[in-house]
Amino acid sequence: MTVMTRLPALAVTLSLSFAIALPLATTEAEAGITINERTSPGGIAFWHVEEPTIPMVAFEARFDGGALLDSLDKPGVARMLGSMLDEGAGERDALAFAAEAERLAARFGFSVGRDSFGVSARMLLENAEPSAALIAEALTDPRFDADALERERRGRLSSIRQSSTDPDSVARDAWYARSFPDHPYGVPVAGTEQSVSAITIADLEAMHARLMPLDRAHVAVVGALDAEEAGRLVDQILGDLPESLAEDAGPAMPDAVDPPAGIDVVDLAVPQSVAILGHSGLQRDDPDYIPAFVMNHILGGGGFSSRLMTEVREKRGLAYGTYSYLADLTGAPLMLASVSTANERMSESLEVIQAEWARMAAGEVTEAELEKAKRYLTGAFPLRFDTNAKIARFLVGAQSVGLPLDYVDIRNGLIEAVTLEDIRRVAARLMRPDALSITVVGQPAGL
Amino acid sequence: MRPIPLPRTSPGRAPLLPAKLIAAAPMTVALATAALVTTVALLLAPLAPAVAAERIEASIDQPVYVFTLDNGMRAVVIEDRRAPIVTHMVWYPVGAADEPWGKSGIAHFLEHLLFKGTDTIPDGAFSKIIAENGGQDNAFTSWDYTGYFQRIAADRLGLVMSMEADRMVNLRLTEEHIRTERDVILEERSSRTDNDPGALFGEQMRTALYQNHPYGVPIIGWRHEMETLGMEDALAFYERFYAPDNAILVVAGSVDADEVERLASEHYGPLEPAGRPPEPRPAEPPQRAARRIEMDDPRVRQEYVLRYYAVPSYGTDPRTSAALSFASAALSEGRNSRLDQALVFGQGRALGAAAWYVPTARDLSTFGLYAAPKPGISLDEIEADLDAELARLAAEGPSEEEMARIRRNARADLIYAQDSQATLARLYGAALAVGLSVEDVANYPDLFASITAEEVQAAVQTWLIPERSVTGHLTRTPPPAAPAGPAPETPTDTTEQENAG
Numbered sequence: 016m017t018v019m020t021r022l023p024a025l026a027v028t029l030s031l032s033f034a035i036a037l038p039l040a041t042t043e044a045e046a047g048i049t050i051n052e053r054t055s056p057g058g059i060a061f062w063h064v065e066e067p068t069i070p071m072v073a074f075e076a077r078f079d080g081g082a083l084l085d086s087l088d089k090p091g092v093a094r095m096l097g098s099m100l101d102e103g104a105g106e107r108d109a110l111a112f113a114a115e116a117e118r119l120a121a122r123f124g125f126s127v128g129r130d131s132f133g134v135s136a137r138m139l140l141e142n143a144e145p146s147a148a149l150i151a152e153a154l155t156d157p158r159f160d161a162d163a164l165e166r167e168r169r170g171r172l173s174s175i176r177q178s179s180t181d182p183d184s185v186a187r188d189a190w191y192a193r194s195f196p197d198h199p200y201g202v203p204v205a206g207t208e209q210s211v212s213a214i215t216i217a218d219l220e221a222m223h224a225r226l227m228p229l230d231r232a233h234v235a236v237v238g239a240l241d242a243e244e245a246g247r248l249v250d251q252i253l254g255d256l257p258e259s260l261a262e263d264a265g266p267a268m269p270d271a272v273d274p275p276a277g278i279d280v281v282d283l284a285v286p287q288s289v290a291i292l293g294h295s296g297l298q299r300d301d302p303d304y305i306p307a308f309v310m311n312h313i314l315g316g317g318g319f320s321s322r323l324m325t326e327v328r329e330k331r332g333l334a335y336g337t338y339s340y341l342a343d344l345t346g347a348p349l350m351l352a353s354v355s356t357a358n359e360r361m362s363e364s365l366e367v368i369q370a371e372w373a374r375m376a377a378g379e380v381t382e383a384e385l386e387k388a389k390r391y392l393t394g395a396f397p398l399r400f401d402t403n404a405k406i407a408r409f410l411v412g413a414q415s416v417g418l419p420l421d422y423v424d425i426r427n428g429l430i431e432a433v434t435l436e437d438i439r440r441v442a443a444r445l446m447r448p449d450a451l452s453i454t455v456v457g458q459p460a461g462l
Numbered sequence: 463m464r465p466i467p468l469p470r471t472s473p474g475r476a477p478l479l480p481a482k483l484i485a486a487a488p489m490t491v492a493l494a495t496a497a498l499v500t501t502v503a504l505l506l507a508p509l510a511p512a513v514a515a516e517r518i519e520a521s522i523d524q525p526v527y528v529f530t531l532d533n534g535m536r537a538v539v540i541e542d543r544r545a546p547i548v549t550h551m552v553w554y555p556v557g558a559a560d561e562p563w564g565k566s567g568i569a570h571f572l573e574h575l576l577f578k579g580t581d582t583i584p585d586g587a588f589s590k591i592i593a594e595n596g597g598q599d600n601a602f603t604s605w606d607y608t609g610y611f612q613r614i615a616a617d618r619l620g621l622v623m624s625m626e627a628d629r630m631v632n633l634r635l636t637e638e639h640i641r642t643e644r645d646v647i648l649e650e651r652s653s654r655t656d657n658d659p660g661a662l663f664g665e666q667m668r669t670a671l672y673q674n675h676p677y678g679v680p681i682i683g684w685r686h687e688m689e690t691l692g693m694e695d696a697l698a699f700y701e702r703f704y705a706p707d708n709a710i711l712v713v714a715g716s717v718d719a720d721e722v723e724r725l726a727s728e729h730y731g732p733l734e735p736a737g738r739p740p741e742p743r744p745a746e747p748p749q750r751a752a753r754r755i756e757m758d759d760p761r762v763r764q765e766y767v768l769r770y771y772a773v774p775s776y777g778t779d780p781r782t783s784a785a786l787s788f789a790s791a792a793l794s795e796g797r798n799s800r801l802d803q804a805l806v807f808g809q810g811r812a813l814g815a816a817a818w819y820v821p822t823a824r825d826l827s828t829f830g831l832y833a834a835p836k837p838g839i840s841l842d843e844i845e846a847d848l849d850a851e852l853a854r855l856a857a858e859g860p861s862e863e864e865m866a867r868i869r870r871n872a873r874a875d876l877i878y879a880q881d882s883q884a885t886l887a888r889l890y891g892a893a894l895a896v897g898l899s900v901e902d903v904a905n906y907p908d909l910f911a912s913i914t915a916e917e918v919q920a921a922v923q924t925w926l927i928p929e930r931s932v933t934g935h936l937t938r939t940p941p942p943a944a945p946a947g948p949a950p951e952t953p954t955d956t957t958e959q960e961n962a963g
Contacts, residue, residue, distance in 0.1 A: 048545075068544055069880050110807065113797035117867060120874030137878055166806065169836060173813050176763035182657055284760065287652035318598065319577070319589035329586055332645025335653050355653050387594050394596010398613050401545040401715075402881045 048400050050410065052420050055246035057254045061234035062410040062420070063245050066403055070140040072238035074147075074252060075407035077415050079231040079345065081131040082204040083266035084222060087197065091206015095167060095214050096222045097127040102163035104152040109163050112153070121146035123153065129204055130266075130345040131415065132226050136252070137404060140239045147251040154227060155255045159216045171211050175203075182289040182355075182456045189281050190291040190454040194274030199267065200347060230259040235410035237403040272347045274452035278365075281456045288361040288457025292368060293351035294450045297441075299343050299416040305429045306437035307341060307350075307445055312388045313438075314375050315339030315352055320387070322375075326367050327354060333364045343416065350445060361459035369448050376446035378439035385435055393427040526890070527719035528900050531727060533735040534707030538890045538900060539722045540714035542883040548715035549887045550622045551611040552630070555710065555824070555895040556703045556740050558681040559605040565695050567683020570603040571647055572696045576610065577601075578639040580632040583625060595621060605677050606824045607895035613884065616716040623729035630704050631733055633697075640693050648689070651682045659759035663768070663936045668828075670753045670932040671770045675746045675825060705736030710894045714887035743825060746772060752928035755935075762938040764813070766834040767845045769933045773819070773925045775827035776906075777897050783821045784906075784913045785921035786829060791868040792860045792918070793817035793831075793851065798867070800851050801833070811839045811847055824896040829926060841935045852926060859919030869911060876907070 051063045082093045101116070101123055102109040116123060119142040124135040134154065138146035178184035188203050195201030205211070232253065236245040273295050297307050315323035315338050327337045339352040352372075356364040400406050413422055455462055527539040558569050577588050592599040597614030612622045655661040665680050672678030682688070711730065713722050749772060776783040793800050794817035797807070805812035815833040831852070835844035860868075879885050893903045 066544065068542075069877065071877055071881060073881075110797055110803075117796050117798065117871060120870060120877075122874075122878070137881075139874060139877060162808075169813050173764045173834065180659075180761035180763055285657045287649065287657050289657075318593050319586070320593045328646055330642065332642035333649070335646055335650040355649065355657075357649060357652060387590070391593040391596055394615055395593075395598060396596075397545055397547050397615065398598060401542075401547055401613075401883055404881060 048406060048423070050420060050423060051242065053242055053246060055249040055254075057250040059229060059232070059234060059249050059253055061236060061245070061249050062414060063235070063242060064237040064403075064406055064410070065239075065241060065245075066237055066406075067239045069403065070239055071403065072136075072138045072140060072143050072236065072240055072248070073403040073407040074134075074136040074138070074150075074248065075235045075237075075404075075411045076134040076253065077233045077411040078132045078134075078227050079130065079233075079415065080226065080266045081128045083130050083199050083268075083345065084225055085199050085202070085204075085206075087199065087202065089206075089210045089213060089218065090199065090202035090204070091171070091211045092214055092218045092222045093132065093226060094127040094205050095164075095171065095211065096219050096226060097125040097132065098167050098171075099159055099163065099219060100125050100153040100157050102167065103158035103160050104149075105156045105158075107152075108158065108160060112149075115149055116146075119146045119149065121149060123150050125153075127204060129200055133411075135404070135408075143240065143244075143248060144251070147248050151252045151255065154252070157219075157223065159219050161216065164214070164216060164219070168211060168214065171205065172208055175205060175208055175211065178205075180283065182283055182285050182287070185281060185283055186289040186291050186353075186454050186456040189279065189456065190274075190293070190452070193279055193454065194293075194452055195272060195347070198272075200272075200344060224257075225260060227256050228258065228260045229253065229256050232256075233411040233414035235407045235414075237407040237410070268346045270346070273450065276450050276452055278453045278455060278462060280459060280462050281454065282458060283456050285457050286358060287355050288358050288455050288459040289353070289355045290361060290365060290453060290455045291351065291353050292365070292372075292451045292453045293342075293349050294447055294452060296341050296343075296348035296350040297445060298348050303437070303441040303444070306433045306441040309385070309388050309392065309430060309433045310375065310380070310438045310442050310445070311339055311341055311350070312392060313380060313384050314371060316388075318391070320391070322371050323352065323354075323368060326371060327364055331363070331367065333360055333367065337364070337368070358458045359460045361455060361457065362461045365453065365455075365462075369451065372446055372448040372451065375442045376448060378442055380435060380438050380442070382435060385433070385438060389430055389433070392430050396427060525719075526900065527722075529719075529723050529726075531706065531731050533731065533733055535709050535711060535726070535730050535733075536894065537711040537713070537722070537726055538894065539717065539719040540712075540883065540886050540890065541717060541719065542714060542886070543716045546616050546716050547613060547883075548616040548619050548713060548717055549611060549613050549884050550619060550626070551609055551712040551887055551891050552626050553607050553609045553710040553712065553891040553895040554703055554708060555607050555897070556699075556708070557604045557606045557608055558679060558683075559676040559743050559824070560703070560740055561676065561679070561699070562695075563676075564687060565691065565699075566679045567647065567681075567688040568691055568695050568699050569608055570681055570683065571644065571688070571691050572699050573601045573603045573608050573610075574643050574647060575635055575639060575696050576629050576633060576700075578636075578643065579634050580628050581634055582628060582632070584634070588625060588629065591625065592622065597622070603681055605681060607892065609888075609891060609895070611887075619713065619717060619722070620725050620729065623725055627729045627733060630706065630709065630730075633700055633704075635693055635696065637693060640691075640696070644688070644691060647682070648685065651685060651688065654682060655680070656685075659757075659761045660936065662759070663757050663934060666755055666757055667768055667770050667932055667934050670755050670934075671772055671828065672826070673746060673749065674744050676743055677823075677826065677828075702738075703740065705738075706730055706733040707735035707737065708739060710891060712887045712891040712894075714883040746826060749930045753932040755932060756937065757934065758937045758939040760939040760941070762936060764834055765841055765935070765937045766832060767841045767848065767933065767935055769831040769845075769848065769931055771829040771926050771931045772826050773829045773930070775823035775825065775896070776821040776902070777824060778826070780902070780909060781913065781917060782921050782925070783827070784910050785917040786819050786925065787821055787910070788860065788865065788868055788913055788918045789855065789922050789926070790817045790819040790829065791871070792855060792864050795868065795871060800855065801848070804851050805833060805844070805847050811836055812844055815848065822892050822896055822898075841937070845933065845935075852922070856919065856922045856926070859915045859922075862915065865913075865915050865918075872907075872910060 048064050053063050054060050085093050101112055103112055120139050122137040126133040136150050192201050297304050315321045323337045327333045334354050334356045337354040342349040342351055354364050525541055530536050561568050579585055589599050592612055595618050597612050599612040601610040669678045773786055774782045801815040805815040813834045813836055817831050819829045820827055831848055833844045833848050
């Protein structure tokens with residue numbers, strides 16, 4: 016059934032990014048999980064949580080790179096490869112592969128983002144071995160059958176065309192295009208009609224050789240396997256992947272970026288405009304990252320209590336939802352916000368958000384606000400550990416930004432230690448209302 | 463509304479290939495939920511030992527408890543001690559289908575307003591208190607129910623119960639609340655529906671499908687009626703329906719069932735019952751005429767055909783409902799399903815095709831079909847291909863191999879669903895809110911396993927017939943013959959080649 020929710024759910028991708036942005040962890044007791052770092056018999060490092068309650072296993076791997084490996088003149092190859100992996104592998108064509116996955120009741124997912132490639136698998140304990148063998152085949156020996164490529168291409172092209180009149184998609188693509196000219200972050204991960212039309216099997220093979228080196232992998236196993244079994248599973252799935260790549264085969268690392276300030280309006284005939292606002296953010300390893308994270312929560316983090324939600328939605332009824340967030344793009348961290356408002360009121364929404372940006376930059380934060388933010392962030396931390404699949408995603412997110420194994424134990428302490436001075440210092444440095452790059456898609460009045 | 467400018471790990475809204483259909487444009491919600499409900503209906507393995515394999519059964523340990531308070535409030539408790547948290551939900555079995563005629567959207571509007579305040583928790587403090595306690599909260603409205611929930615540390619269960627009990631009976635609204643929140647729901651309608659031609663088309667399909675039953679009215683409401691909703695409308699709906707004997711409590715997580723019962727008695731027990739369950743809704747007359755609609759919109763970039771049938775739900779006819787779940791799976795579950803095989807793979811003429819069915823509804827339910835043609839193929843042609851597959855299923859029935867595949871998938875769904883206490887809580891809540899019992903849920907795996915291929919065939923023959931259906935074509939408005947000139951430079955103009963093959 017269709018359901019209307021009171022608060023728009025943060026997009027899946029946002030929560031994924033939060034897995035990074037929202038640093039991880041609580042004490043072991045609070046989070047209720049015990050994480051162990053292990054090495055498989057074949058020498059692959061992974062993080063492991065043994066959770067015997069349910070007869071299933073969640074496997075997760077993330078490889079740094081993703082769409083950063085695409086060339087500028089042909090975006091979309093990495094994403095296309097991701098969707099071709101289960102379109103036939105080894106002896107099995109697409110249908111045979113699907114039939115075998117179904118026979119095993121195994122669920123596989125491959126996802127290509129701007130700077131990473133993710134592999135997810137859920138397997139029944141009773142079928143863990145053959146399921147691991149099957150996904151290993153997809154990773155190491157995909158077939159790239161011509162008919163499968165054409166099928167995927169047709170679907171992708173249709174999707175790209177549909178996105179061209181979807182204001183959310185248009186706004187996202189336009190914001191990144193303007194902010195990252197001549198850079199893989201500036202082109203759509205899915206590619207363009209032109210580039211997707213031109214993808215060849217040779218492109219896929221070349222990308223396949225670069226997408227999954229083990230020295231860029233972060234791996235987690237959560238479920239009803241002990242250490243030894245989990246190690247064997249990791250070897251079975253990843254053991255045949257290349258150890259590392261030649262230096263020049265890696266992704267081009269972007270320079271830090273500062274998007275051009277000012278408003279860019281993209282005309283689209285829709286009743287409600289969509290706006291994205293942002294400028295550069297903080298690297299995940301910046302000493303002020305945690306204070307910035309707390310500051311963002313006060314400004315426009317999830318839930319109903321943020322300043323943006325209060326000012327834009329609760330007081331003025333300007334939008335259904337509005338958020339701000341730190342996006343930890345590799346090499347080009349961002350501080351972003353978004354809002355959707357009726358065309359005739361969009362300028363008012365933008366004014367409110369810019370005013371809040373300025374208020375935060377000026378250091379206007381109270382001790383009470385900070386206390387409330389800390390109580391939420393520390394108290395809600397265990398909510399992120401209530402399913403095996405979520406735990407596994409968290410574990411690879413933590414590894415990919417270099418957090419220590421005991422991060423779950425120290426994380427709430429880091430949050431607790433943030434002072435008003437920390438918030439003001441980082442806000443003064445990070446929040447630059449005059450530097451905001453704003454993309455509005457729709458027909459906003461007066462912009 | 464969603465924050466978009468982050469790296470996407472899945473392809474946006476529109477991919478048409480089967481594995482990604484959950485994210486697809488026209489039926490995102492319907493499909494996602496259909497999957498959920500199927501899963502859910504199969505959930506109660508601990509209570510229904512027959513279906514799962516031995517090894518699985520032996521290791522499942524999520525007991526389910528039920529109790530009823532003296533004032534008639536019913537409760538379900540699911541123990542899951544993996545994390546020290548709890549999901550607390552209160553469901554009212556009333557939704558958009560219970561609204562007074564002409565007041566569309568009031569159930570959902572009231573759901574928003576319930577966060578505005580009571581005497582003891584005024585001025586929108588509800589969510590702030592939850593957040594300060596490290597919790598998350600939200601609410602949702604469907605045609606059949608309205609639900610409120612919090613996810614929070616397990617030791618705060620008493621707190622959230624006291625707050626939820628308070629707003630069940632003590633809502634205090636001001637005209638200012640009404641004004642601003644009405645703007646919010648209008649913006650919500652813009653985000654969900656008016657900005658998306660596929661959503662507008664879905665709305666038109668439902669109104670054409672349900673000729674008398676209020677399931678044809680959109681949950682969010684018609685804009686012209688939403689604009690007129692006021693304080694009296696909200697309070698009338700609230701006072702009529704919000705009472706403990708018209709509420710269902712679901713608690714899942716690191717809790718002890720006896721302790722939950724004690725806390726529920728303390729917080730919900732003192733509330734006065736209303737003694738007035740919701741009235742039955744107007745029923746559908748016999749449907750006698752196949753309906754067809756066509757809609758065009760200049761924003762459409764992928765044309766497609768949609769078909770809805772008005773069919774029984776699990777509550778109105780359990781065996782037929784289970785058989786229709788099999789039919790939907792035979793047509794569309796996985797790449798070896800009939801629609802994928804015939805329409806998408808090989809010489810198939812579709813970019814994507816799907817069938818879905820949601821068994822959980824109080825009255826009728828909807829069975830859906832969808833196909834998007836390849837470039838160069840017309841909607842009439844792809845509709846004919848859909849109909850041919852449906853006719854084949856009606857003529858042959860599913861094979862034993864298909865039946866076995868579907869049963870196997872259902873069993874796996876059951877296991878995976880147990881990974882999430884929130885999913886389980888939502889399952890039970892939805893089932894009870896549409897009038898099912900915990901026993902109905904418990905019996906579902908047995909019932910599902912006992913469905914025969916002949917029953918599936920009979921359900922298809924009986925219910926998936928033209929006179930119970932609406933068929934819709936969504937097309938792109940042909941652009942006016944434009945005078946020669948420079949093309950606009952916006953990314954919106956990328957589609958001249960769309961149907962060029």
